[in-house]
Amino acid sequence: MKLPIYLDYQATTPVDPRVLEAMLPYFTSQFGNAASRSHAFGWEAESAIEKAREQIGALIGASAKEIVFTSGSTEGINLALKGVAEMYAEKGKHIITSQAEHKAVLDTCKHLEKRGYEVTYLQPDKTGRVSVDAVAAALRPDTILVALMWANNEVGTLNPVREIGELCHAKGVLFFTDGTQAVGKVPVDVEADHVDLLCVSAHKLYGPKGVGALYVRRKNPRVRLVAQMDGGGHERGMRSGTLNVPGIVGLGKACELARAELVEESKRTTALRDRLERKITAALDFVHLNGNREHRLPNCLNLSFAFVEGESLIMGINKLAVSSGSACTSASLEPSHVLRSMAVGDDLAHSSIRFGVGRFTTDEEVDFAAEQVIAAVKRLRELSPLYEMAQEGIDIKTVNWQASNH
């Protein structure tokens, strides 16, 4: 077993060796520019690109023509939101999203607000889920776009995408979903799920970093976008720039593998995820699951260890690579905006750890991780005045804390 153990598959994933192998020729011998129409190098690159489009389309139920290559989901989100907002401004200027979205969505929405758009930020429920009723209640005659993620990157909660998509289609409002964490992990079918725009990022599904795709529906309805990057008119004018051929080949291969292995892999990661939770909760009390037990990514486990602060816990489990929703791991000193939006309580937000398992995680690693977590939490609780209070029967919520304003 190699240390440290990687349990941060929501942050990024290693490139699958099969993906790397598919990519390699496109760096050296088949290095052509896919836009070169006059020679074999260009044709070769173009055919590789078209194959990747098919592979991505097949995974999400789209046609190859509906795939626009990007540098990743941040770009896909920017293109979808700004592109739709600009294109449909005459129809209306209202957008609906949620407080639990990725910063790429939230900050793009803030940008649009400065440009005169109005954004409704729905509050998810305590499990991080936005209900279709909440969306329905927020719809207005001038709503042009609903932007809600498929799967949350911090807690793994899945939104009721199909219901929301159906609602949007019935009301004639476009529906964008951030599929970064979901594609390749849970079944995605843009037709059955009524999705109009969806972003994918290769590095979350065992492909390389810096490449992704945006699905843009071509019929019922035909979605139009204003390009956010001007230039040679690549990607049907929606995204100029010479295509990253090796990266795109990698994304295509990653999607092909994900499609072939999704069912089996999801079973396997679910078992690993649940094994980790079972071992931890068998040994520790006051452990709280953040997220939705029923509607959750198969490979994500977010737990709060009451009375223990997340960053100190991460120090104590330094043989594991995990993330925390605690303030201290970010520059802002604010706990995770996702946990805040779910109103789990800032104290629990500070105590949260996200464990992400994946294609290369083993039972042995999970067992080791559980042992490390249990030992560190026990040690830190011995150090914790809050644990001491809890054991004396004091409810820490009733204490009048004299917080300093530093």
Next chain:
Amino acid sequence: MAYSNKVLDHYNNPRNVGSLDKGAQNVGTGVVGAPECGDVMKLQIQVEGDRIVDAKFKTFGCGSAIASSSLATEWLKGKTIDEAMQIKNTQIVEELALPPVKIHCSVLAEDAIKSAIADYKKKQGAGQP
């Protein structure tokens, strides 16, 4: 985030962890911070004459907060109350090489010292006939 060796040392081998009898007349207890802010420090001193003979802490917080309070208990032991009042958060920052985002941990430790001393003094005042 990279931690200094001193922070790591205090985190891995915290000094003076535990609790003193908070009901005792010669024990001062300070509890500062709040769970929602991600730091709570409990710091206690036991005083004989005007000298601190023992100090204990428990901290909920990041590694730097644990190290700051651990270091504070080390410094408190053997000091007089007046000397203890002179301990400044900047000395803690320097000793532990805390980065700017962790300065609040040292401030909290200084607050905890002041709060424990205030509690002790209050008890002494209340003890006067």
